[in-house]
Amino acid sequence: MQIKSFMLRAAVLILLPGFYAFAQTADSLERTDSLELKDSLERKDSLERTNSLEAVNSQNATQAWNKVYEVFSHPRCANCHVPKDNLPRWSGPHYGKTSVHGMNISGGQSRIGVETIMCSTCHAQSNSDEPHGPPGAPVWMLAPVEMFWWQQSSKQICEQIKDPARNGGRTLEDVAHHIEEDELVHWGWSPGKGREPAPYSAQETADFVMLWASAGAPCPE
Ligand code: HEC
Ligand code: HEC
Numbered sequence: 001m002q003i004k005s006f007m008l009r010a011a012v013l014i015l016l017p018g019f020y021a022f023a024q025t026a027d028s029l030e031r032t033d034s035l036e037l038k039d040s041l042e043r044k045d046s047l048e049r050t051n052s053l054e055a056v057n058s059q060n061a062t063q064a065w066n067k068v069y070e071v072f073s074h075p076r077c078a079n080c081h082v083p084k085d086n087l088p089r090w091s092g093p094h095y096g097k098t099s100v101h102g103m104n105i106s107g108g109q110s111r112i113g114v115e116t117i118m119c120s121t122c123h124a125q126s127n128s129d130e131p132h133g134p135p136g137a138p139v140w141m142l143a144p145v146e147m148f149w150w151q152q153s154s155k156q157i158c159e160q161i162k163d164p165a166r167n168g169g170r171t172l173e174d175v176a177h178h179i180e181e182d183e184l185v186h187w188g189w190s191p192g193k194g195r196e197p198a199p200y201s202a203q204e205t206a207d208f209v210m211l212w213a214s215a216g217a218p219c220p221e
Contacts, residue, residue, distance in 0.1 A: 065154070073152070083145065087106055107142035111141050135187065172212075172213035
């Protein structure tokens with residue numbers, strides 16, 4: 001009896017630490033596991049956050065570009081940014097549907113009309129006050145042919161405006177600056193009586209260009 005209870009106690013004394021040690025290892029293993037899990041969850045979380053930040057960025061960039069396109073493709077801008085036929089366009093309630101400029105006007109390759117009749121023969125430094133009088137701004141002329149926007153898609157204008165070979169050797173910052181500073185561009189927002197101005201403002205448009213540029217200037221597919 002005495003021997004039996006001694007052996008029992010001995011067994012307990014021998015086995016218990018082993019069990020205790022085992023239990024501890026399991027516990028710390030579990031803790032390590034849960035730490036690793038937490039770690040990887042956090043990593044996943046921050047990856048998802050980065051991904052969703054990128055998604056928000058590219059969504060903002062696309063929205064900003066869409067607004068730039070709204071401006072560039074507006075008749076007050078695109079009617080001067082015409083293809084190699086060199087013919088200015090006019091459009092709006094003032095003119096009827098979009099068509100080539102009346103009176104057989106052509107910019108010629110000079111884009112300012114030296115070949116036939118100079119734009120400045122009719123277009124003065126500022127808008128005429130007369131109904132249907134010619135609008136005006138300093139150096140009234142067509143945009144160079146490579147800056148062609150009239151009836152071009154969002155993708156086409158997007159690719160053109162980013163290409164220094166076709167945008168007058170400009171960075172996108174220069175493009176934004178041109179929109180902020182240039183008097184012909186500004187005319188698009190004060191085009192004279194009876195003509196619808198371009199949407200937004202020159203400053204907003206320049207800001208949209210910079211926002212789009214800062215997110216890598218993505219073009220539509
Ligand atoms: C013979 C006179 C005359 C000449 C030359 C002339 N224009 Fe015009 N242009 C006008 C008149 C007038 C209007 C306004 C018509 C109206 O409002 O109904 C006009 C309007 C315009 C518009 C405004 C169209 C719009 O929808 O916003 C543009 C752009 C334009 N001309 C470009 C040119 C360019 C570029 C040249 C030179 C290549 C030129 N014009 C030469 C008389 C002329
Ligand atoms: C009367 C004609 C005319 C009108 C209207 C006009 N532009 Fe232009 N645009 C030009 C000419 C000319 C140039 C070339 C200027 C240069 O390169 O220095 C030009 C160049 C530009 C450029 C330089 C880069 C590039 O590739 O096109 C931008 C940006 C631009 N225009 C924006 C606009 C916007 C925005 C509007 C309307 C709000 C507008 N323009 C309306 C004649 C016009």
